[in-house]
Amino acid sequence: MAEVVDLAKRLMAAPSVTPARGSVFDAFAEALTGIGFTVERFMDGTGDDIVENCLAVRRGPPGSRHFAFAGHLDVVPPGDGWASGAFEPEVRGGLLYGRGAVDMKGAIAAMMAAAGEIPQEAGTVSFIITGDEEGPALHGTRALIEHMASRGLQPDLCLVGEPTSVNRLGDMMKIGRRGSVNIWLSVEGSQGHVAYPHLAENPIPKLVAMLAELEALVLDEGTDWFQPSNLEITDLHVGNPAHNVIPARAEARISIRFNDLHSGASFSQKIGEIAARHGGIARPITSGEPFLTPPGAFSAMIAEAVLAETGIDPEPSTTGGTSDARFLRSVCPVIEFGLVNATMHKCDEAVAIDDLYTLSNIYRRIAIAALAQPGG
Known part of the structure; x- marks a missing residue:
């Protein structure tokens, strides 16, 4: 599996202003296919609102647990005033600059790198990825949920990679939203x-x-x-x-x-x-609608993984705006955890290189712990 920075660059170099489709999904699918995932891509919507969605699955042994990563590859318009091209990822001073660095191509790259280090015998791992989160969100995750149901796929737990950290990577996870x-x-x-x-x-x-x-x-x-x-x-x-x-x-x-x-x-x-x-x-x-995944085994897994990699005990929170977790909560327990959100939606959006590696390790720990839980 390619290293996380290279994966992030590949995704960020593909312009994907919402609604996203095409080249960014090409890069995503190519990387996951290379590590044994079956990738299904489909369009939803009409006219200018057509978006692309992707469900990628690597099945584990029969009866094993199913852990899902979820997120979006669409981004907000870049705007003017960038020091370098918004879709020309560039490393400067230990930071990777480009639209989507933290919201949320960087996190998806960390998920992909983590998936490459999860043994297939550990269980089923899937990616629920849309190109319609930053826009109306009418043809994205909801369509993916219907697609999953038609395939008989039911994750036991789902982690959404929204940029939840505030001051340092790991200081906050979202266990619900208003x-x-x-x-x-x-x-x-x-x-x-x-x-x-x-x-x-x-x-x-x-x-x-x-x-x-x-x-x-x-x-x-x-x-x-x-x-x-x-x-x-x-x-x-x-x-x-x-x-x-x-x-x-x-x-x-x-x-x-x-x-x-x-x-x-x-x-x-x-x-x-x-x-x-x-x-x-x-x-x-x-x-x-508001939702809450009450503190329990799932939030404890995340906290333990974050603590092991960063020394920080993340605060469980429900603050902030909405996310596609509001749809996924109908499928299984869902929690959001990701990068520092200080530069999301801003010019010169950037992620610390070290945070990408650390987040990949955190995601790997979470997935392996989730798949090891009894009751699969």
Whole structure:
């Protein structure tokens, strides 16, 4: 198996702005095929939203346990201001620079290097890899889950390689995530001249009152493992170019990140009722429900592997945004652990070379420990 830095460079050199397909999956599949994995690639979606997904499996002895690595090969757009090419990986000062270095081609390279050192007799190892995580996430991991089910594949445990570390590699793992719902709000009025307000109906005061009520809500005080839910106003739009016209419509958007005291449906209903009281309507889209993998055997395996390689005992956390773990939790227990996230989505995204080697060792330890557990 090629060394982890070479694997990371191969993946990073393939442009894969979401939705990803093509060359980056070529590099991924070629490396895994070389160490005995059966690689299945398939497309999902339509038009400009077509994405590529990949399920790679190396089966162990009959009845053995199944451990899955999961992640994404798509990246966010590079933006301007890079010191070197965003898709021309370069090592400078002990760091590997390039888009995807930490989120999350570097972690996938570490998984691949680790897989090459796991004996096949230890059990079944799989990779659940999508090209649709940084975008809408409509045609990625969910399609992979359906594909796995059609193949009769059921991992016992799954590790997602999101960049969870904060200050040093190993200081945090994610044992859960809050849910997310975005809600579009609108109030209809009646257009008219500002000098004749009695002949018009201004929707803006109604929308402002609605937003004031929403902003004043105290959603909860948090739970044992989750921070308090929060509601943020993320857009306000009227689009009225005339200074002497009362507009006919006013719109806003809110985003709620919520803990396990709530659901997307409960917030959709609550916000809908508030909007209706102010003469408006609400159109919600829930992108994920909260989930928790309670501390136990799986988190202990990860903690032991991290401690052995770094001397750090990782903090179990549920902070941060959403990830594809929100889908995978329906398949098996899932925990996220990966590189330091300080440069993700930034220009000059970079990973420490030493961290790539250390992470590969950590992933190898975790997988071998997971496959050795009884009950396969």
